[in-house]
Amino acid sequence: MSALSPAMAALLARLADEDAGVPDTTTLPAAEGRALAARLNERWNRDLPPMALEEDLTLVGLPARHLVPEEDEGNGAILYIHGGGFSFCSKDTHEGAARALANACRAPVVTFDYSLAPEHPYPAGLEDCSRAWDSFRFMMADRRTAISGDSAGANLALALMLRAPEGGGLLPATALLFYGVYDDDFDSPSYIAHADGPGLTRGKMQRYLDWYVAPHRRPEAAALPLKATDAQLKALPPLYLSAAGLDPLRSDTERLAARLAALGRQEDRFDLYDGVVHGFMQMSAHLPEARAAFADAGAFFRTIAAK
Template sequence: MKSSDGGDTPPAAGYTDEMRKALDHLATLGPEPYDFTYPPDDDIRRVDAERVSIWNMDLPEVASIRHLILPGDAAIGAADCEAAVYTPEDAGEGLIFFVHGGGWAFQNLQTYDRFMRVLCNEARTVVVGVHYRLAPEHPYPAALHDVVSAFRYVLGHRDGLGLPGGPVVIAGDSAGGNLALATLLHEQAAGREMPVGGLLIYGVFGADFETPSYREHADGHGLTRFHMQQFWDWYVPNVADRSNPVAAPLQATDAQLRILPPLFLVVAEYDPLASDTLHLKQRLDGLGRSDILWSERGVIHGFVQMTAMLESARRVMREAAEAARRFMAGQ
């Protein structure tokens, strides 16, 4: 396991100074955070997008940004998806297919603008970000089917979309990490073309709310256990569906996990989801794999969105980009 100070074990105490300053600054801004007692609608999502727009300050330059509509595959019940193609200067072969987070219920391509700019520049690789239908209006498996359909379309129509050839890495953060790993499992079971690697940033991999991190970080660090319970209820309201690996990837069998492409996993210290990633890594290690775990100390869930303010976020993006380049090189 790698960590932000080169050590092998998580630290014991406290936010970093820059994490605290970023949170203090966010607290001075309006509007107030959303009340998760009630399911969101499009008006609430617009307000939330305005609140998090702070993370899109000081946007780095890229060579080009294109917006596309990827047609949905009706055979699997998928809808058309918005997509954004970020191309850096001197882009090499291959691409990163990115799925955004937001609890399956919030966020969009615009709220991840800076994130995708930084990722494509650091990786020197085209990034294709996709948006999917949101819960609770569109519960499981709508988002998964949209992402699977978009992934297949990108792989099968690169010339027509003006995308480079070469290897593909799939990536996602939070709920997007769930959807990225679920897409890997889905396409593996279907015998379809697979990415050469995955970048999974503090993903949602299970629906067990009694893990050590859920108990230790249930409240007080932005994302709470109550938020995650609501997100799961909105995305997968049928509890029986949560036993399906493409809903909750920690339900995958050892055989399914063993043959996944190599993964780069990120865990934040003060995150109720930390145990999801740590449990996944433990299982992968037990299968004799050598996936990378990057543990960032003194930060909360969502910190990688804050590259304009946090060196820790920039550091993770550099590490993720380097992992993507190694995966594409077959290393």
């Protein structure tokens, strides 16, 4: 197991002090946990970088935010799906990440709110994301459109792509997927190594999945994308994958990357960031590793968008 990076260790020490006595959000009733998660995420959304355009809008009735960076290169656009265990968070909790992504990719980003579990279990959130994707493609018809997401958002982005062909939908030019949850193997190497964190734990992920998807639907690739067939994976557009070294979900991305490589796909990229925990890209104002992760994703995206 890799050690915490100095910046990550310092930030976790600060958070331990700030959050002393704060309960585990996943042990609270959903609405209470959601409100607490929103409050805790406020610290990642202060002193946000300016945009050339920032506007609230709706995508098929879903509250959304359109962010255009000052260095927009004019050829691509990204629909960003926020994380939060399928149950927490919003476009507001992840606005800092969405702005960092827009700046790194030099392209507009649209982020939005979707239906959350347990009140709205699978496939409700995924259906919202599919409708948002169709609306976003129409909105950005003059650009190469891409999709992105972190954690649960990466699951939803990948699931959306896996089922797009059967539903007659169009695939994005590329996808940027950050430390996603793609399986329910709670005995994977990373779940064993980081069962108790730091940060995300195995117990929290088990509760998130219990809220999100019923056991009898977990074999579906649209629920847990590592259940996809090789043919489904091979049909995907070029993917950018990243994972955090100290994350229970790390093995999910490693296994996905290995399966893609075994299929002979040449354009995918997988980056592992050692010394950081799940959700580290929320912390780009404080972590050099997070800034590097956005820069790497942006470079990949700009190569695809320019084609």
